[in-house]
Amino acid sequence: MSFSFRRGRVGGAVAVFAAAAMLLTGCTGDERPAPADIADPLPEEVTERLQAASERAAAAAGAPGAIVGVWVPWAGEWVSGVGETEPGSGVQPSPEMTFRAATVTRSMTCDVLYAMDGGAVDLDDSLTEYVHSVPHLDEVTLVDLCDGVAGLRSSDSGNWNAMLSNPTREWSPREFAATGLGAGQGKVGVWAESDTSFFLLGLALENASRTTMRELYERYVAEPQGLHNTVLPNDQASAPGSEPLPGFYTSSSARENGCEEPPRDMTELSASIGYASSGVVSDVADLGSYVANVAASAGSGDDLAPRWARSVPLEDDGAQWMRAAGGNRLLGSMLGQQGKIFGYSTAAYSDIDTGLTVVVALNNSAAGGDLAGALARELAAIAFETPSEDRPETSLPWTADQAHQAVGDAAVCPIE
Structure with a gap:
């Protein structure tokens, strides 16, 4: 496959920059405090529960430790490291x-x-306007890729062994796109966990703007929101930042033996493995601010902004409060993302209606986004119960006990 830059309507991108910056900095008229403005600590009895849940989830993931942030607009915040940086x-x-x-x-x-x-670009532009080597995807639009409903399968299984054996290798996005496309077509209109969609979307955006995704993230995300530690690194293998949380991976054979072997260090990695799907580096404060901004721009749980209004269930026969749209998952009224890249399982969610925000980073990728997401739900449910006269009269569609069970179900290492 060959991919080349296409000269797009670059001038218009500048015209929408100011509007995009206002959207993503949460200028919605909502008076809820941003995570950075919540300084009071949560009550001790609440933080003890948050700590215990995080320690249990880290053990379940085979992670030496975790970094966790919980911001409750009506009660306070808890931001902490859990466990240890490495075994x-x-x-x-x-x-x-x-x-x-x-x-x-x-x-x-x-x-x-x-x-x-x-x-x-326009949302409804065909992918083939910007990536000419996929003519069979002429009916796939850019917004289909963003929403995850383009019927494209993931590249993970096809490249897994190569990535695991050489995580420092520099990849081209087209290699992942080719592998995903080679896995065959899924059902268009149905959400699928597909990194292929985002590798192709990243290529299309680069070709249309003649600008790298690294620069586009800086221009449209990090700079407008003041996210000073959020960046897509260069392709050369490196640790995620100058003061990184070490990252690890527990092999399937080690998991079968009860995780008694030390996990493999995966801190040094080429960000090209993740690119526009999972390559960005950040910290807990930036991700808390970021996901709260996105949630604040999403309208309300009853009247979502257009980007998220056409959400579809993650599974047709699964819980209907688990949905996806706009590059996000929607868990009831909590909006965000969860997933993995070698070394890390990460989740970040913020409640559209209340501003309750949770960020989780476990430093082992073996359990993936399911466990990180379950921990985020458990922490959110615990935090939501924090007593206060300002506590909103709403609820989450899951309980702390249900999320606690989900963490156990997703465990890859012994926890009891």
């Missing part, structure tokens, strides 16, 4: 440490798409 180190992770944000990157890729809409 036997005895060093508690610092909340200032950076890590790989995994599939939170997909939300940012869609931010770029919507910021460029009406300028260099």
